[in-house]
Amino acid sequence: MILHVDMDAFFASIEQAINPRLKGKPLIVGSRNSKMHTVVCAASYEAKRVGIGSGMSSAEAFKICPNLEFVAAEQSKYIWTSRQIFQLLKEFGFEVLYASIDEFQIDIRDTPNPKLLAEEIREKIFKEFNITASVGIAKNWLLAKLGSKLNKPNGVTVLTEGNLEGVLERFPAAKICGVGKSTAEFLDGLGVNTCLDLYQKSARFLEQNLGKYGINLYVSLHSTDSFDSPEVPEKPKxxxxxxxxxxxxxxxxxxxxxxxxxxxxxxxxxxxxxxxxxxxxxxxxxxxxxxxxxxxxxxxxxxxxxxxxxxxxxxxxxxxxxxxxxxxxxxxxxxxxxxxxxxxxxxxxxxxxxxxxxxxxxxxxxxxxxxxxxxxxxxx
Ligand SMILES: [Mg+2]
The missing domain is CATH 3.30.1490.100 (DNA polymerase, Y-family, little finger domain)
Structure with a gap:
């Protein structure tokens, strides 16, 4: 089993944890210290709730919510926290990989009670950093990552053979990492609408319609290997x-x-x-x-x-x-x-x-x- 940890509104949550005045308020983190002339690189859940999201211009965000709080991004702070979380996760004794600055994958092998482990991990992160994480658990990294998104924020989703299809049926295929907007529209035209539709398609169908990417998608959705370990070239000094x-x-x-x-x-x-x-x-x-x-x-x-x-x-x-x-x-x-x-x-x-x-x-x-x-x- 793979356990995927995805921090909730990572940069915004860190800012709120550091400065209690920002807690519970709509907040954006801007990529530059120029309040009205920058791009949102993170939004707190309070801001997300009113329709503000990353990639939006800050001017647009302030139009939606004039009393928005603003903080300029400070990369070193987020990198430092990310590294601390990585260390914390390693203490659980499993192999941990970075998926991005705020996402981590853990190969939990056949741990008997993965849900309990997920709760322990989330609790420990919260205790240490005062920020929340969402977790997905599944037979491979792609489904685990999908799972982490389904109960956000501050939730856990365990995808088992028993519930997998029932859950996949409820979400559009675009929820799956790597299925972009245009791919999703293309798949829609082929009658592949939900995650389950995509999951049930054969490798052959996906290859015929999406080429090499389709094959990769099929393999990623169905693999039960632990981490696909790409060859790491020997490290030079x-x-x-x-x-x-x-x-x-x-x-x-x-x-x-x-x-x-x-x-x-x-x-x-x-x-x-x-x-x-x-x-x-x-x-x-x-x-x-x-x-x-x-x-x-x-x-x-x-x-x-x-x-x-x-x-x-x-x-x-x-x-x-x-x-x-x-x-x-x-x-x-x-x-x-x-x-x-x-x-x-x-x-x-x-x-x-x-x-x-x-x-x-x-x-x-x-x-x-x-x-x-x-x-x-x-x-x-
Ligand atoms: Mg995140």
Whole structure:
């Protein structure tokens, strides 16, 4: 059995737990600290009840509810809480996976009383953080995730062989994770309206109508394996690149362009295997400075070349306002962790992530360096 924990209105609940004045009130968390010109990235249940939801513009939300409370998102707070919850869940002794910043999957194997376990988990989270979670339990992660949504907020749904079909019958197919609006409409046209309709379709039917995605959907709905464990590539200690210039150079623009180039190369390799790095090491060699090397650890792990470059600049700042003569440069990233579990919170980050994905796709199709940041041309 898989037990799926989904925190209720996570960011908004954290804000309400921290500041009791916000408790019981309609509240939105905005992605930027500009009350009327931002996007709702979380809404409390009091706000959801009047029709406010994430993705909406804050102006629109205030139109619906003029006495809305507003807090600007503070990512580190949510990440910290998420990590604490992850640790708390691990104490129950089962394997735990991150599904997103506020969702966790636990392989509870054949625990005799899963409902009781769910209540214990929810109680412990509430005691520790004063926020509520909803839980779904089922034979696989997709149905467990669905279950966690069916009794929200602050509820538990156990899907057993006995009640599964009865429950699935009551909800539209779009409730299933991955079935988007257009897929749902398409399925509707085929007479597949409820979760149960979808569940009862054969692998062949789903493949014929939805292609490879249909097969995946079928497998995910019916599998009884514990976690599908994708192959994890062996974890390297660090990823680095270095370059020796034809001669020692004083031009700071040129040196920085090379640091950026190396940062991009490192970042691309990190992304290839889904790693992120929290520690950057910059190494410079030159006639005046000999070997200069320094590293800096940051709280937020990254795999974006621009960000790695900016971190290198922070290290360079140690050398004073002027750059010395440089002959060779090295950028190395360590402190590696898997990058998949935290989805970006903010529009800007999502856009940046999509940009990087597009760049990687272009380069893998048309060859390395088919596309790169313009500043790098300075190094050529
Ligand atoms: Mg949630």
């Amino acid at each position: 660090s990823v680095g690149h270095s370059y020796t210039l034809p001669r020692a150079v004083l031009n700071p623009q040129f040196i920085k362009a090379w640091i950026r180039t190396l940062s991009e190369m490192v970042a691309q390799r990190l992304r290839q295997d889904n790693w992120e790095s929290s520690t950057v090491h910059l190494w410079l060699n030159g006639p005046e400075i000999g070997n200069f090397g320094a590293q800096k650890a940051f709280q937020q792990p990254v795999n974006d070349g621009l960000e790695i470059y900016q971190r290198c600049l922070k290290i360079i700042a140690k050398l004073g306002p002027k750059l010395p003569l440089v002959r060779a440069i090295g950028v190395t990233c360590s402190g590696l962790s898997k990058s998949s579990y935290l989805q970006p919170l903010f529009k800007e980050q999502i856009r940046r992530g999509e940009l990087l994905k597009a760049v990687d796709r272009i380069n893998s199709r048309f060859g390395d360096n088919s596309i790169y940041p313009a500043v790098i041309t300075l190094a050529r």
